[in-house]
Every structure is written in C-alpha cells, then in structure tokens.
Amino acid sequence: MVWQIRVQYANGNERVIWSFRNRESALKGIDALYSQGYPMHMAYVVRPVDAPMAA
Numbered sequence: 001m002v003w004q005i006r007v008q009y010a011n012g013n014e015r016v017i018w019s020f021r022n023r024e025s026a027l028k029g030i031d032a033l034y035s036q037g038y039p040m041h042m043a044y045v046v047r048p049v050d051a052p053m054a055a
Contacts (some may be wrong), residue, residue: 001022001023001048001049001050002019002020002021002048002049002050003019003020003021003022003023003025003026003046003047003048003049004016004018004019004020004026004046004047004048004049005017005018005019005020005026005029005030005033005044005045005046006044006045006046006047007042007043007044008042008043008044008045009042009043014045014047019049023046023048026046027046030044030046
C-alpha cells in the first residue's frame with residue numbers, strides 16, 4: 001500500500017507533498033517536517049492510497 005503525507009488547510013483542502021511505500025516511513029517524514037521547524041498551524045496528515053506509486 002502507498003501512504004501519502006498531505007498538507008491539510010483550514011478550508012479542508014489537502015495537497016500531497018510526499019508518497020511512501022510504508023506507513024512507518026510516512027510517519028517518520030512527518031516527524032522530520034516538524035523537527036525542521038515547519039509551521040505548527042498547518043496540519044500534516046498521513047493517508048493510505050490504493051494506487052501504485054510511480055517508479
């Protein structure tokens with residue numbers, strides 16, 4: 001399964017910023033975002049996707 005990190009805006013819209021092959025890697029990606037000082041007022045979410053990841 002493919003997992004995506006998305007930015008979720010206050011109006012409910014989401015934008016994909018990264019895709020990963022496993023959930024643990026995606027969660028580590030979120031940790032990396034926050035450790036770099038990205039704004040805390042934005043929501044970063046991990047969502048599963050059934051589509052295959054492009055090579």
